[in-house]
Amino acid sequence: MARELILITGVSGYIGFKTMRIALAQGYKVRAVVRKEAQVESLRSHSQIARHVDNVEFVVVPDMAKMGAFDGVMEGVSVVLHLASPLAIETDDYGRDILRPAMNIESSVLSSAIMTPSVRRVVITSSAVTLIPITWLGTTDTDTTFSSKDLNTDTAGPYPNSMAAYWASKALARAHVHEFLTERKPHFDIIQLLPSVVIGPDDLATDLATLQVGTRGMVLPIVKGVKMDMPLVGTPVLADDVAKAHVDAIKSSIPGNKDYILSSDAPEGIAWNAMNEIAKKYFPQEVESGLIPCGGSLPTRKWKLDTSDTEAAFGWECTSFEETVRRLLEQYIALSRKTTTAS
Ligand SMILES: NC(=O)c1ccc[n+]([C@@H]2O[C@H](COP(=O)([O-])OP(=O)(O)OC[C@H]3O[C@@H](n4cnc5c(N)ncnc54)[C@H](OP(=O)(O)O)[C@@H]3O)[C@@H](O)[C@H]2O)c1
Incomplete structure (x- = not known):
């Protein structure tokens, strides 16, 4: 028997699709929101969705940033999992392309939820980037351990690049939720x-x-032998764990009105160059054959994160970096072979 009706935004994305797949596999009914009609058929017919077709319905909301866009869409929904968010820029106006849509989509989700009595919880995909200002990356601090109580308030523009704008948009959106809870006291x-x-x-x-x-494109060059200069914070998390956390967060047993960091190997984090050793351990033949030659490097910016409250609430720890990399490389190798066979 199908369980509660869950609304999910961002189902055409990396994490959102997995979230929809896991929610359906756990027996939830899903109302999946996309921006374009053309996305519906390919998602509905995906092998991991087609078997649950009776429990999934698609709704097209072309402009989620428009106030009232979700009015009526949440009818009968008990939990909203809101993952849709602009990540990349399409033109050169960073403020317009990232900041405002991210804030406006969140506002339109919350304003419709407050008018829908059936909604008992809204789960929002924020980001660990909301914990610190982007300028912290340029400091020498490697000792501080950041927790879900931290929030970057240094969000004023102008933004020198799209990453800085994205960083600010996520912090502003997270702060906006805290204000919304205090001021509107939703049901x-x-x-x-x-x-x-x-x-x-x-x-x-x-x-x-x-x-x-995205982030896969930033780390996979390590096993392809590429030497990179720009550091990346050493705080990975498996996408499937992020999706699983969204579905677990539906349960009332997970305390609400709280923020939870999702990251593996906490608090110390990892070194990205360990991907070379992991590749050699699990895929020695592919390394030997040159399919994944290894030898690349990506500097790690150490960033200590405290995930203890997440683990206490959810009852599980995120999958290790080693296993995350093994699974990523498994797919990379399979798709590489497919490309070779096709050409
Ligand atoms: N990937 C990461 O490393 C990471 C880390 C921390 C937090 N997050 C957060 O996780 C969430 C999902 O990210 P992801 O990695 O799955 O990204 P993704 O693969 O790029 O998916 C983004 C999703 O958002 C939708 N979207 C983009 N711009 C939109 C707009 N203007 N209006 C409505 N929908 C829009 C996309 O729909 P279309 O298919 O129609 O474009 C897609 O469904 C985001 O909130 C992101 O900020 C991601």
Whole structure:
């Protein structure tokens, strides 16, 4: 028997698709929100969704940032999992392309939820980037351990690049939720999930090009022998764990009106160059054959995160970096072989 009706935004994305897949596998009914009609059929017919077709319905909301966009869409929904968020810029106006839509989408979700009596919880995908100002990366601090109580308030523009704008947009959106809870006292509670650097297999990737985007595209060059200069914070998390946390957060037993950091190998974090050793351990033949030649490097910016309250609330720890990399490389190798066979 199907359980509660859950609304999920961002289902066409890396984490959102996995969240929809896990929610359906656990027996929830899902109302999945996309921006374009053309996305519906490919998602509905995906092998991992098609078997649950009776429990999933798709709704097209072309402009989620428009106030009232979700009015009526939440009818009968008990929990909203809100993952949709602009990550990249499409033009050169950083403020317009990232900041305002991210804030406006969140506002339109919350304003419709407050008018929908059936909603008992809203889960929002925030980010660990909300814990610190982007300028902290340039400091020498490697000792401080950041917790879910930390919040970057240094969010004023102008922003020198799209990453700085994204960083600010997530912090402003998280702070806005805290204000909303205090000022509006909604009938539902809110959980904000703060993933760190999300990596691991992508269920929607069909070739190497679609796998090597976003954060996967930043770390996979290490095993391809590329030497990079720009450091990346050493705080990974498996995408499947992030999705699982969203579905677990549906349960009333997870305390609401709280923010939870999602990151593996906490508090010390990892060194990205360990990907070379992990590749050699699990895929010695592929390293030997040159499919993943290894020898690349990516400097690690140490960042200590306290995930103890997440582990206490959810009752599990995030999958280790070693296993995360093993699963990512498994998909990379499979798609590499597919490319070779096809050409
Ligand atoms: N990936 C990470 O490392 C990471 C880390 C921390 C937090 N997060 C957060 O996790 C969430 C999901 O990220 P992801 O990695 O799954 O990203 P993704 O693969 O790029 O997916 C983004 C999703 O948001 C939708 N979207 C983008 N711009 C939108 C807009 N203007 N209006 C409505 N929907 C829009 C996309 O829909 P279309 O398919 O229609 O474009 C897609 O469904 C985001 O909130 C992100 O900030 C990600």
